[in-house]
Amino acid sequence: NKTEQYATTTLDADQLAHSIKRHLQQSLGVDLEEAGPAEYWEALSLVVREQGLDLIRKTRHKERDEKARRVYYLSLEFLVGRLLGNNLHNLGIYHQAEEAMANLGVNLSDVLEHETDPALGNGGLGRLAACFMDSLATLDLPAFGYGINYRFGLFKQDFAGGKQVESPDAWREESCPWGIERPKRKQLIKLYGRVTERAGKAVWEDTQEILGMPWDVPVTGYGTDTVNTLRLWESRAAEGFDLSSFDEGRYQESRSGEIQAENVSQVLYPNDNHPAGKELRLIQQYFFVACSIADLIARYKRENGDNWDGFAEKVAIQLNDTHPAIAVPELMRILMDEEDIVFSKALSICREVFSYTNHTLLPEALEKWPQNLITKVLPRHMQIIHMINYHFLHTEVETQWPGDNNMKRRLSIIEEPERPGGQQMVRMAYLSVVGSHKVNGVAALHSGLVKTTLFPEFNELWPDKLVNVTNGVTPRRWLDYCNPELAKLIDDTIGKDEKADWRKDLSKLDAINAYADDPAFQKKFAAIKHNNKIRFAAVVKELCNIDISPDAIFDVQIKRLHEYKRQQLNLLHIMALYRRLLDNPDLDVPQRVFIFGAKAAPGYKVAKTIIHAINRVAERVNNDRRIKDKLKVVFLPNYRVSLAEKIIPAADVSxxxxxxxxxxxxxxxxxxxxxxxxxxxxxxxxxxxxAEEVGDDNIFIYGLTVEEVAELRHRGYNPKDVYNSNAELKAVIDWLASGDLCPEEPDAFRPLVDSLLGGDYFLTLVDYQAYSDAHDKIVETWNKPELWWKMAIINTASMGKFSSDRSIMDYAKTIWNMA
Ligand code: 26V
Structure with missing residues (x-):
């Protein structure tokens, strides 16, 4: 009986309390009397882990029995956030756990605060991967996530004198009950060495070996028994690692000169949008790719035997950006060198299996590796890349553009140096496009630009390859879990029977649109926002010791610090608002709080300068009694998923x-x-x-469009002209440059001022006036509460499209061929 075999978790509060006590005493060895929230957190996590393991096993059995087609999501980052609360929700035992804890005299929310965020990602790309894992499980799709179990996640951030200071994030040291070591599934992978030919076959030898140990994190789905696996690899020294060099008396030399095995999974690279080009990073990429490909092939063979003809029917591999692109030559290598499959067949298998998601158009973020480095670390892969490139240029490109050598040069996976003596570089994005059957951008506009500006020639060559899948977010974490009062209001309004559950089908929210004008509903909606703001104000008081009023407009910008995201535009406008208030302290304006959260890449000078400047302006504004609390600026240190969960429900302006x-x-x-x-x-x-979903009246759109940006760039633009023609803008930039905000280091903000006046690549100054005008409209709207809350309700009601469930269904249909 299937239903019995895959029965849902049904634990009541008493059973939970019993299991919690058992784990406190028998797993953790603590007495009930001495247990604090940290111990309760661990004990409850162990209870949930048992449930997760039970269901993960059942999910695997079911998939094995059904010989399911699986999707493998390869990503160097999974920014999963805290797991206990989310898992309790997904397993449907949150309220039971609340009750169980209450019976033990403990508050569940205090307990949940004891979990350290697993910060295994930089920002958007890693968080997207986490939302996708949630949706894959919720939609009962057979899936594995593959990544790295970093010892140190993204650095922790503090401020000293307003400047960012980084420190290591040893997140696992606290104890992490979620990862389960699986020695049975360990892998041995090779690096370095050389390729020789024997009997017409390539042999990769004299290699160094590294052991990959998998840690499995169960990924629960909402309202389903499906629990998928996030398999994170940790590197270890293999037995015999370095022995060959040891024998030859080069032990010392190789220990210092080459990468040590244990280092590979030590640290997440903190450069969002800017590749570091380091040997260790390339090895990280290959390490987790090689472990994952070997692992999924072994699974395929266990379930389907040795016949490769069925491989592409059972396996879909999604490359999360180009970071795992080395998977293409790795699978080619296994097929050709170990499985004796000819090149052309191997390539067509790869192309059926792989697809690639592009997450950025920024030229400096597009990965290129020196050919020499790949040759040193992965000599066989470099040969295979050349073979793929040769085939691509001399059959596919040649057929499309006969005799066009210029086109071959432009589309080559290998970029030739611009200057003599320069290096040849491997373009990982081109390798990914050539090795995949589909390439997607992450929003309609972006995917259009991928076609027209990033890969126009590929789009001409393969018109069906480039597609769009608009991103989404999981409504479980980002509404149900982080904003329970709003979740309840929605349930009370549209019902919570299984069919109307917006948690499973976010388009159901549309029914809320009918209440946008309803005064009673508006009142409830506004009251919930107010409560969230009170709770968040307490967080701000605790973390920053700043008093903010829940009656103020909470205006929030939280994301990585990057010039293209333009936190500096927000800053310039805040400085102008402050000056307006100083000019006229009795100005009749609503109170406003500007809230920031952002980490800067440790080596990104201008980004760090912007953080410093915001903090200095905050200090000045927050301590100026003349403006009577009409303006406050808060920069929360160490922005991360768990903070986002507290900020977002409290925000008025995004x-x-x-x-x-x-x-x-x-x-x-x-x-x-x-x-x-x-x-x-x-x-x-x-x-x-x-904007399309909520309607133009319910969003404040301003500024240059993509076309206008291109046109202005083409025409040429001098930021000094804008600076000289806008008195307010000129005044705030001069103030920044004056040293007044940082007397002990008067030139501190020079890098920012120079970036703005000497080029203004991101057109901050051009958009300034339109941005300021948009904010005037925000204030105007805030002063009409019925209008404001109507717009806010329409926003919530219109977000159905942006569930990651919809994104995953798009992938499943258009790319993975799974639904
Ligand atoms: C690039 C690099 C370059 C090598 C060094 C480490 C590193 C780490 C991350 C990245 C990826 C940057 C691209 C990225 O995060 N893109 C963001 O992807 C989000 C999800 O699709 C999307 O919402 C954001 O707009 C986009 O910036």
Whole structure:
């Protein structure tokens, strides 16, 4: 009987309390009397882990019995966030756990606060991967996530004198009950060495070996028994590692000169949108790719035997950006060198299996590796890349553009040096396109630009290859879990029987549109926002010791710090508002709080300068009694998923103000609108689709469009002209440059001022006036509460499209051929 075999978790509060006590005493060895929230957190996590393991096993059996087609999501980052609360929700035992804890005299929310965020990602790309894992399980799709179990996640951030200071995030040291070591599934992978030919076959030898140990994290789905696996690899020294060099007396040399096995999974690279080009990073990429491909092939063979003809029917591999692109030559190598499959067949298998998601158009973020480095670390793979390139240029490109050598040079996977003596570089994006059957962008606008500006020739060659899948976010974490009062209001309004559950079908929210004008509903909606703001104000008081009023407009910009995201535009405007208040302290304006959260890549000078400047302005503004608390600026240190869960439900205004054409999609924009914040934003990324869904009247769109940006760039633009013609803008930039905000280091903000006046690549100054005008409209709207809450409700009600369930169904249909 199937239903019995795959029965749902049904634990009541008493059973939970019993299991919690058992784990406290028998797994953790603590007495009930001495247990604090940290111990209760661990004990409850162990209870949930048992449930997860039980269901993960059942899911695997079911899939094995059904010989299911699986999708493998390869990503260097999974920014999963705290897991206990989310798992309790998904397993349907949150309230039981609340009751169980209450009976033990403990508050569940205090307990949940004891979990350290697993910060295994930088930002949008890693968080998207986590939302996708949630949706894959919720939709009962057979899936594995593959990544790295970093010892150190993204650095922790502090401020000293307003400047960012980084420290290591040893997140696992606290104890992490979620990962389960699976020695049976360990892998041995090779690096370095050389390729020789024997009997007409390539042999990769004299290699160094590294052991990959998998840690499995169960991924629960909402309202389903499906629990998928996130398999994260940890590197270890293999037995015999370095022995050959040891024998030859080169032990010392190789220990210092080459990468040590244990280092490979130590640290997540913190450079969002800018590749570091380091040998260790390339090895990280290959390490987790090689472990994962070997692992999925072994699974395929266990379930389907040795026949490769069925492989592409059972396996779909999604490359999350180009970071795992080395998977293409790795699978080619296994097929050709180990399985004796000829090149052309191997390539067509790869192309059936792989697809690639592009997450950025920023030229500096597009990965290129020196050919010499790949040859050193992965000599056989470099040969295979050459073979793929040769085939691609001399059959496919040649057929499309006969005799066109210029086209061959432009499309080559190998980029020739511009200057003599320069290096040949491997273009990982081209390798990914050539090795995949589908390539997708992450929002309609972005995918259009992928076709027209990033890969126009590929689009001509393969007109069906480039497609769009607009990003989404999981409504479980980003509404149900983080905003329980709003979730309840929605349930009370549209019903919560299984069919109407917006948690499983977010388009159900549309029914809320009917209440947008309803005064009683507006009142409830506004009261919930107010409560969320009170709770968040307490967080701000605790973390920053700043008092903010829940009656103020909470205006929020939380995302990585990057010039293209234009936190500096927000800053310039805040400085102008402050000056307006100083000029006229009795100005009749609502109170406003501007809230920031952002980490800068440790080596990104201008980004760090912007953080410093915001903090200095905050200090000045927050301590100036003349403006009577009409303006406050808060920069929360160490922005991360668990903070986002507290900020987003409390936001009134969502800042999505990137230079048009630069933000591929954005996903924070979706979370804010879902929680009833109004967006001030440019026509960039998914903002365009959000505006389509909510309607132009319910969003504050301003600024240059993609076409206008291109046109202005083409015409040539001098930021000094804008600076000289806008007195307010000139005044705030001069103030920044004056040293007044940082007397002990008067030139501190020079890098920012120079970036703005000497080029202004991201057109901050050009968009300034339109941005300021948009904010005037925000204030005007705030002063008409019925209008404001109507717009806010329409935003929540119109977010159905932006569920990651819809994104995953799009992938399943158009790319993975699974639904
Ligand atoms: C690039 C690199 C370059 C190598 C060093 C490490 C590293 C780490 C991450 C990245 C990816 C940057 C691209 C990225 O995160 N893109 C974001 O993807 C989001 C999900 O699709 C999207 O919403 C954001 O707009 C986009 O910026």
């Amino acid at each position: 800042e999505q103000i990137s230079t048009a054409g630069f933000e591929a999609s954005g996903t924070g924009n979706m979370k804010f609108a879902l929680n009833g914040a109004l967006t001030v934003g440019t026509l960039d990324g998914a903002n365009v689709e959000i």
